[in-house]
Amino acid sequence: MDGWKDVLYARGPDEQGAARRCTDAHELCFWTTVLQLRGKNNVCVPLESEAGSLMAFNGQIFDGIDVESDENDAERLLQELEKTESEQVPRLLSKLRGPWSLVYWNKENNVVWIARDLLGRRSLLIHRPDEQDPRLICTSVMPRHGNGNCTPASPTRSYWEELPTGIYRCDIDSSNMEQFRADPLVRLPWASEELERLESWRRTDDEGSHPPPALDGQDEGARPYMEALLQRLRTAVRHRVSCVRPRQHWLDPQANDGTLPPSEVAIMFSGGVDSALLAFLAHEAIAPHAPIDLLNVCFADGESPDRRSAQEALVELMSVAPSREWRLFEIDSSLSEVDRNRTRLMQLLAPSDTHMDLNIGAALWIAAGGRGRVCIGKDGQLTFREETHVSVARVLLVGHGIDEQCAGYGRHRTRFRNGGWTGLEDELRLDMARLWKRNLGRDDRVLSDRGKEARHPYLDESVVQQLLDTPLWMVADLRHPPGVGDKCLLRWCAHHVGLVRCSTRTKRAIQFGTCLAKQSNARAYGSNRAANLAKAGSSSVSHVDAV
Structure with missing residues (x-):
């Protein structure tokens, strides 16, 4: 994690933390820092639910779930996610208004959710598993390395891609290893007519072709x-x-x-x-x-x-x-x-x-x-x-x-x-x-x-x-x-x-x-x-x- 510590701490100087969890088939590593602009109390990161699920969140929720003035919006979102059935997670995330990106591991279902708001106002880079590096890596920013290399495994920027906006599901149980190696992420549609319209960017009034x-x-x-x-x-x-x-x-x-x-x-x-x-x-x-x-x-x-x-x-x-x-x-x-x-x-x-x-x-x-x-x-x-x-x-x-x-x-x-x-x-x-x-x-x-x-x-x-x-x-x-x-x-x-x-x-x-x-x-x-x-x-x- 040394390559990430400096760059992530610059983004989030208020708090930092790490968590490591092992499943039957995978090891999950979270490293999170915070620039805390919401909530009365300091938060510990990565966020962890009572059931042991983990979430790294970057952004602001201005509408979509109820957040009191003295509450932290990310903590409230984790509470809502933990109450939501897996099939309904896209519907919950589609309610959120504001700039955000997240990585959420639901321990009970052994599913990782990776998502970025419709407009992409918060950075989220990804490395997909390949022959040179079989890891799935999500990060807000590329790590820094003293030798000048851009990534842990490759000196080229092609190692990373900007994750397209949307909601992605990644099943990490041992029965899906072949799928994980091929393409671990399944993109799901937004569950909101408003967001579907914004995504297609269609104007209500077609009078533009016949203006006054x-x-x-x-x-x-x-x-x-x-x-x-x-x-x-x-x-x-x-x-x-x-x-x-x-x-x-x-x-x-x-x-x-x-x-x-x-x-x-x-x-x-x-x-x-x-x-x-x-x-x-x-x-x-x-x-x-x-x-x-x-x-x-x-x-x-x-x-x-x-x-x-x-x-x-x-x-x-x-x-x-x-x-x-x-x-x-x-x-x-x-x-x-x-x-x-x-x-x-x-x-x-x-x-x-x-x-x-x-x-x-x-x-x-x-x-x-x-x-x-x-x-x-x-x-x-x-x-x-x-x-x-x-x-x-x-x-x-x-x-x-x-x-x-x-x-x-x-x-x-x-x-x-x-x-x-x-x-x-x-x-x-x-x-x-x-x-x-x-x-x-x-x-x-x-x-x-x-x-x-x-x-x-x-x-x-x-x-x-x-x-x-x-x-x-x-x-x-x-x-x-x-x-x-x-x-x-x-x-x-x-x-x-x-x-x-x-x-x-x-x-x-x-x-x-x-x-x-x-x-x-x-x-x-x-x-x-x-x-x-x-x-x-x-x-x-x-x-x-x-x-």
Whole structure:
């Protein structure tokens, strides 16, 4: 377990534990760590029932089972699982709402359940038994090895795969050894009509093929959809900022002088419409006296587009919520810092390994570290602190998923231009179907390495459902120019709450808005243009290194 201890402890610094159980045919080994954000009492891990069953759980349950405010959601889930007949386990897991993954061994039935929420918001990697290594291994993150190998048995990343979202059953009694060696996991369907619809990502209203003339947010036809989305988003954000366990706060003695009160919640903050709206909704949900941290990373000596938009957005947030203490952490980094941490980053990203993965992962990892100068905005006054501080907020609100649902990327305009509304809908469906593999698992591994938890209000099941209940041309009308038609419904929401300037900002992916891609592309390919021609985004890092 040595290869896992460091990487798992970074993700879960509050508690760690191991358990080993032997059956007639197999040996089960659990190694679990905890970043505990729920429950009054400390939990012991892995969780063990009175009957001797074991569970490792990663995530949050916001709905689906009853969890009191002072209870731990994972402990409650184990109690419910132990009361559930084996055939009904998929039905119970299908009720859960929120980001989660788990491995659960039911001792009585000798069955291992492995599952990951429909959208894949929590990482889960798997090694399936093969001739070189007959073990079945599940892990949130790849182990670290001093010799540079990626796995215990193989130096290649093909040893691991990102487990597709869903519910899997693994019978481990001695009568099924041949099946175990062939393919130990049996995937079962979700037992929920709502999840089946979200999985197929089908829109309720097919009027997208016959849209009316282009609308704006002041049109009376748009208002009910805007209000409905705002209501769902408010609930989603409230769930994600209220389920935070009171704890003994700590400050990094090397970076703080003790004069900056700690915050419980931070926003990954570019100053664009997505993050600015999340910041405002967090303000509505969090106690008035609590500070809110806004984390912004820059790789261009403080002069990146995202840094400028974050500073402007801070001023606008101060105007709509003047009594709140807003704290913009200006996190300045460099390509050399990425290089120094490259080995660690590649291990966290695996099995993702493209040039784009490294750029995005590095920007997120450094931003989540939260170390930078602070600009505090409150009561109309801006106060700058030149000394370095560290945000100790353990909950990070992130804007993942809104671009995929609301046509925020440039390729969506290309598809709309070539394929019309049907082509755009197909492209969005494809984006949502692969979000777990391309983005969410990777980013969970990177952000959690900082001992922090990403929460995704735009991927709340009820928010996704609401967007599917809205005509496509109301969600995104690409007949309008960038900054207007893309994510138009979300832009109307931001305008409605007073974020007028933020509502018109155009989309910049984090690797471009922070200027990291500009520098890394110039070094690897000579220029951004050359990188685009070489399709750098999909090229593996090993290939880029050889260029």
